[in-house]
Amino acid sequence: CVGAVQHRFYGESKPFGNDSYKSADTLGYLTSTQALADFAVLITSLKQNLSAVDAPVVVFGGSYGGMLASWFRLKYPHVAMGALASSAPILQFDDITPWSSFYDAVSQDFKSESLNCFSVIKAVWDVLDYRGSNDSGLLELSKTFRACKTVRFPSSLSNWLWTAFTYTAMVDYPTPANFMMNLPAYPVKEMCKIIDSFPVGADVVEKAFTAASLYYNYTGDQKCFEMEGGDDPHGLSGWGWQACTEMVMPMTVSNESMFPPSGFSYEEKSEGCFASYEVRPRMNWITTEYGGHVSFLSDFLMFTSEPS
Numbered sequence: 001c002v003g004a005v006q007h008r009f010y011g012e013s014k015p016f017g018n019d020s021y022k023s024a025d026t027l028g029y030l031t032s033t034q035a036l037a038d039f040a041v042l043i044t045s046l047k048q049n050l051s052a053v054d055a056p057v058v059v060f061g062g063s064y065g066g067m068l069a070s071w072f073r074l075k076y077p078h079v080a081m082g083a084l085a086s087s088a089p090i091l092q093f094d095d096i097t098p099w100s101s102f103y104d105a106v107s108q109d110f111k112s113e114s115l116n117c118f119s120v121i122k123a124v125w126d127v128l129d130y131r132g133s134n135d136s137g138l139l140e141l142s143k144t145f146r147a148c149k150t151v152r153f154p155s156s157l158s159n160w161l162w163t164a165f166t167y168t169a170m171v172d173y174p175t176p177a178n179f180m181m182n183l184p185a186y187p188v189k190e191m192c193k194i195i196d197s198f199p200v201g202a203d204v205v206e207k208a209f210t211a212a213s214l215y216y217n218y219t220g221d222q223k224c225f226e227m228e229g230g231d232d233p234h235g236l237s238g239w240g241w242q243a244c245t246e247m248v249m250p251m252t253v254s255n256e257s258m259f260p261p262s263g264f265s266y267e268e269k270s271e272g273c274f275a276s277y278e279v280r281p282r283m284n285w286i287t288t289e290y291g292g293h294v295s296f297l298s299d300f301l302m303f304t305s306e307p308s
Contacts, residue, residue, distance in 0.1 A: 005042060007035050007068075009238050024279055027241045032068060033289060039068075040076045062086040063170070064239075064247075071290045087170075092249040093286045096293055099264055100254040106169040107258040109188050117192035117211075121165060122258040124208040128154050128161075131205070145209055148224035156227045162259065164212035165191075182218045190214055244273035246289075248281045 006013045009030040014020040021027060039059070047053050057080045061069035066088025073083035091097045098104075111118035131137040132154025142150045145157055171180050172188045184190050191211040198207050216225060243249070250264040270280050286292060 005039055036072050040079050043079055056081045058082040060084045093292055099250045099252040102251050103253045103257045103259050106166055109169040113189050113192040114196055117195045118258050120195050120204055120207050124204050125260045127204055128158050146224050147227045151227045160227055161208055161212050164215035168215050181215055244277050244281055246285045248283050
């Protein structure tokens with residue numbers, strides 16, 4: 001029997017309806033710990049209702065769902081006998097793994113397809129900042145990017161590109177998929193094909209925009225793009241709360257990346273979270289709640305792999 005369980009606060013399962021995201025009083029129930037407890041109660045109940053109390057259970061997940069699968073096996077070993085976690089960054093906390101790992105990996109995805117593709121993306125950020133430094137430049141960039149409204153900040157365009165390249169690497173599947181957006185098979189390869197198809201001397205911004213459009217408009221039905229404001233197609237408002245409370249995964253961008261170099265400041269993160277939700281991030285909560293250091297996980301995996 002295989003089933004998918006909806007995470008509290010995501011999809012249709014909003015416990016306080018339209019007020020679920022209203023304040024910290026309601027959002028306080030949006031935690032991985034609560035979600036895992038939901039899963040444990042549901043699985044136990046299903047087994048009883050289906051007269052399958054002795055049936056073994058294996059949990060599956062990818063990305064954040066993969067993290068939950070790993071942690072479920074750790075926290076509820078009496079409920080699940082195993083877990084399969086794909087792309088689950090359970091080591092992206094504290095000082096366990098290098099903070100630049102994620103963006104280095106994303107950059108390598110593009111670089112492995114085409115050095116020219118990598119170089120174009122690496123070069124576009126400074127060009128955007130330069131051209132967007134005045135109103136006339138922003139107007140021209142808005143036209144190039146087919147923005148529904150003239151953008152007010154060059155960072156809005158950078159964020160639009162950044163999201164496209166990052167999320168495409170995250171869902172670089174070998175088959176067409178619509179997990180995030182409608183995308184073809186091997187979308188990173190297809191993006192780089194677009195960039196490499198431009199003639200020598202073509203505008204770097206035009207190249208980057210056209211490639212990123214694959215992510216936002218592969219189906220070709222978008223007449224313009226919302227660069228500022230707009231809706232929340234990926235449900236990131238809920239994730240913003242989790243990232244500001246328990247899911248604090250420090251990330252930096254190294255000089256080797258195709259993105260502009262940047263560091264991580266807890267103080268800046270904390271002030272941003274307080275401004276948005278009036279909460280402060282708990283930097284060490286995940287490793288306190290679930291463990292996470294390599295030695296701990298190695299011991300756990302060795303223990304659980306012993307034949308019973």
